[in-house]
Amino acid sequence: MIPAATPDPFSDQRRWQWLALAAGVGVLLWLLGPILTPFVVSALLAWLGEPLVRRIEARGRSRTTAVLLVFTLMSLGLVLAVLLLIPLVENQVSKFIDWLPRFGQWLTGTAVPWAEQRFDLELAGYIDPSQLIQLLRQYWQEAGGIATTIIGEVSKSGLAILGWAANLALIPVVTFYFMRDGASMLGKASDLLPRPVEPLVTRLACESDQVLGGFIRGQLSVMIALGTIYAVGLTAVGVDLGILIGLVAGLVSFVPYLGAIVGLGAAVIATLVQHGDLMHLALVLGVFGLGQLLESFWLTPWLVGDKIGLHPVAVIFAIMAGGQLFGFLGVLLALPVAAVAVVVGRYAHERYTRSKLYGADESPLIVAGSAGTDGPAPREPGNTP
Template identity: 55%
Template sequence: MDSHTPLFEIARFLKRLQWTALALGALWLLWLLAPVLTPFVLAAMLGWLGDPLVDRLERTGRSRNASVTLVFTAMALVMLIVLVLLVPLIERQIATLIASMPHYRDWLLQTAVPWLEARTRMDISAWLDFNRLAELIRTNWERAGGVATTLLGYLSRSGFAILGLVANIVLLPVLTFFFLRDWDLMVARVQSLIPRAHLATVSKLARESSDVLGAFLRGQFLVMIILGVMYGLGLWGVGLDLGILIGIIAGLLTFVPYLGPASGIILGCIAALVQYGDWEHVAGVLVVFGIGQVIESYWLTPKLVGDRIGLHPAAVIFAVLAGGQLFGFLGMLLALPVAAVANVLLRYAEERYTHSRLYAGEQPLPATVAAADQPAPSQAAVPEPAEHESK
């Protein structure tokens, strides 16, 4: 047996090397095919999000095709309503912001900077050479315009690039419909390929990953929409011209604790001071965000998201940024699913490690850990207490 040990170790090393090379090759292929795979990944995520509703409609007696048609139509109508209502509204808000830029510049130069200089006793104006900043912005704008002109010229000459963009837009709803219709079949096909000895463990980890990612995406998306609407309407009620735009920004940043409300409060207070110059409207902004935070903390997040997410906000931000850096927009789409699966696998690895001899050492495992490793004894196998026997 000892003579075969080196050969066994070499074979195991070569097998690990093969799996590593296969993983690296898959990542390289993913990087190459990122532009092509983007609509497929986005459609798969939409199909995964809509599949529970399709299954629920099927349980009411409808066929799979009818359920898929209803869910797909509802999703398309929601997207159409959002585009029709939200895009013109954001466009008007941006136009208002551009028209208000001179007022913000005057407020910064005549009010904010002198107020900071009086309290910090620092010559901020000397550090902020606005003429130089304006010249720098103008130069970079011209350079960006030249780059944009070159890029647009290239795109106009490259019919293939434009055709690919149009094809991705057209493919998205078609692929989403097929993913919705065949999602259960694809899951069953993947499940049939899993080795039978590991089926229970893989199924358990897959369910946990789906629950974590589904709770985060569905719950946090609803929280972002509700808070964005609340903040926008509240700031509009206070009287801010840019209230809806600030509310949308604060709602989109809600998935990061403290960043969403903090950015909304800062932007809202600046907008109130520039537009009105009094503290009554600033107090109104604080009231709007205070009410929103109370509703989010005590009702929205507990009800819609819950405490089973396990994805730290810093991990979410890192995953999205790292995915975008490595694989572009496709990486940003895959970042959250990969982070959710990695989080579940890390918890599983930690559980296995804390129940192993490596963690406990040579000493006997604690009673709780040993009990967790052993199956529960049947009632017939439990011995009677010694006191009862003595009686």
């Protein structure tokens, strides 16, 4: 609940001022959108590393030393992940392209006849895997042609190359300064706030940080852990596309059970096409069963907790809406904006339930003598007890 001493920053005389300020900030962000991406990426990276910096500081290290250690660790981790993942993903995509004809043969030679015999259906005339494979290859070639065209156009523009290189070079530099000077920047921003609104903004900012931190840091750890479990497990049981399926399942596991459903469906099809026996199918089911047990009873309770405040549907909508409205920058800002919206929504709900519009201060109207009401019926005039 809001303390009684907190002044109302949204009184009638200030309401239009806040609306004008919010509109001005929105227009400014929209105009500066093309150059904000490296700064947003740097801010998110600095924010992700802030808890570790504070832990190192708590052990007696200076802020600069702690930032240098965390920054070096994050840089090495990112470089190592890129060096390991790019060859693996490239190899898996090549295997997937080579696997498509085998999938077509399995679909027409095994799956469709089994379904027709089992369910007494006629499916052969409606399923033509050759057209599906040709369509996929056509889109792949078109995507490659578009990429080649874009690269060719970019290569003709030295300014575009310089712009991309400058953005990439800015990210580590700005990340380091955000990690080192972020606390002082926030302190100066807090000093600029109007005094009546400063306590409320500080409280909402702290709540937003807790909600966003609980979701992004925890869920990102769960996604990495599940992707690793699925990829290693599927590869160990002999699925050629195990790494690709595990990575995809891990990426979409920010929605509960979606990663398991997508990954299990793809792994079952890949196993039936490659092996076609019950033993490998049981091993695949065991891998995903183990992954779900670890997620439900250990990973999610330990890394995420139960006080996130962001519903999976809200996360999906926020990411899609951000990408539609502002492109890649909108995707980056989707979850922070969603977290702030959740906290502001809670505050608005508190204000609404205490307002005259909600009627919290008004006693309910009880019709005397109506059915279902407690208490004695009204006395007739003149009657005395």
